[in-house]
Amino acid sequence: MLQTGVVTALGTMSGTSLDGVDVAVLHTDGARIAGFGPSDYRAYTTGEQAILKAHLGRWPHEDCAHAAKIVEDAHIAVMQPFDDIEIAGFHGQTLAHDPGGRGTHQCGNGARLADALGYPVAWDFRTSDVAAGGQGAPLAPFYHFALAKWIKADAPLAFLNLGGVGNITWVDPSQDTPEDPAALLAFDTGPANAPINDLMQARLGVSYDLDGALAAKGRADAAIVADFMGHPYFAQTPPKSLDRDAFTGLSQAVAALADADAAATLVQAIVQSVAAACAACPSMPQTVLVAGGGRHNKTVMSALAGSLACGVAPVEVAGLDGDMLEAQAFAFLAVRVARGLPLSSPQTTGVARPITGGRIASPFKAAG
Incomplete structure (x- = not known):
């Protein structure tokens, strides 16, 4: 049973970029942030990434045991050194996401982590929301609300996470x-x-465009970007969510371009989609605070600043850790699961009413 008041929670995130596992400690009662603790990161090896990529698009009834073991082992290894943890939030690895269709699949079993670590693990955060008609994503917004309170924001702002897929949270x-x-x-x-990462890996054998240096040398193909923005997704009213491979046509469209031009075109696709997202918000945010690996891409950040009618800055300007926000979010959500608090609402996933979700695995205790 989780004690009342503020607890020490450990959150994890293995995102759609498939780079590795983020873990971060958060002190919280599930409603407010009391403070931040240490964090760590465990990269997936090239071989592990290849196996996880090969499993993208698979559902639970398909053979995912190899991928699950990689995800679980990586999490256990990076989580074990943390002391005094009262509960953890384990997101798992999204392999497939089709709300309104086949559902959502986050690979990995929280029960195995609980047994290995010796404390409760909240997991399977998205299934209940999708089953209730929601998108099941994004799930960080309730944490973003707590962050806005923590930094004492006094006007509407937005948190923009640029991971494998981008997501935005407008907060009042x-x-x-x-x-x-x-x-x-x-x-x-x-x-x-x-x-961009897929392009860099396929063409140059590197995992990402360092500082956006390659894209900075290129010229975006305006016709490809315009065609991309004509995708039906952008006409849908939010909330809405995407699978990692929902825009495979964009990667195919830049295949004939030179390396730098292809990277520049993909950057403009990010920028234009974010601009459209800001236009869909209830009001233009005063500031867009950017988290995730994309905030390190100077070409992306410069283009966003030039395209949005508001301030754009990495979340570090507000004293936050842009590499660990999503891991912290699942620490926050783990406490909310344990206390029966909502994880999502009509404004975040499109679910009919605010609902809780997730499962809690307790460590196995042998008899005797």
Whole structure:
């Protein structure tokens, strides 16, 4: 049984970029942030990444045991050194996401982690939301609301996460709780790092475009970007969510371009999709705070600043850790699961009403 009040929670995130596992400690009661603790990162090896990529698109009834073991082993290894953890949040690795269709599949079993680590693990965060008609994503918005309160924001702002897929959370910090109908609007913006990383790996054998240096040398193909923005997803009313491979046509469209031009075109696809997302918000945010690996891409950040009618900055300007926000979010959500608090709302996933979700695995205790 989780004690009342503030607890020490450990959150994990293995995102759609398939780079590795982030883990971070958060002190929270599930409603407010009391403080931040240490964090760590465990990269997937090239071989592990290849296996996980080969499993993308697979569902639970298909053979995912090899991928699951990689995900679980990596998490256990990076989580074990942390002391005094009272509960952990294990997101798993998204292999397939089809809300309204086949459902959602996050690979990995929280029960195995609980047994190995010796404390409760909250997991399977998305299934209940999807089963209730929601998108099951994004799930960080309730944490973003708590962050807005923590940094004492006094005007609407947005948190933009540029991982493999981009997502945005518009927050009105004047509201009392994240469940309030006017508190949040959240949705996936479009592709972010995944197409660029895939391009760099396929063409140059490196995992990403360091500082956006290659894209800075190129010229974006305006026709490809315009065709991309004509995708039906951008006409849908948020909340809405995406699978990592929802825009494979974009990668195919840049296949004939030179390396730098292809990278520049993919950057403009990110920028234009984020601009469209900001235009869909209840009001233009005063500031867009950027988290995730994309904030290190100077070409992306410069282009965003030039295209949005608001401030754009990495979350570090507010004293936050842009590499660990999503891991912290699942520490926060783990406590909410344990206390029966909502994880999502009509404004974040499109679910009919605010609902909780997730499962909690307790460590196995042998008799005797």
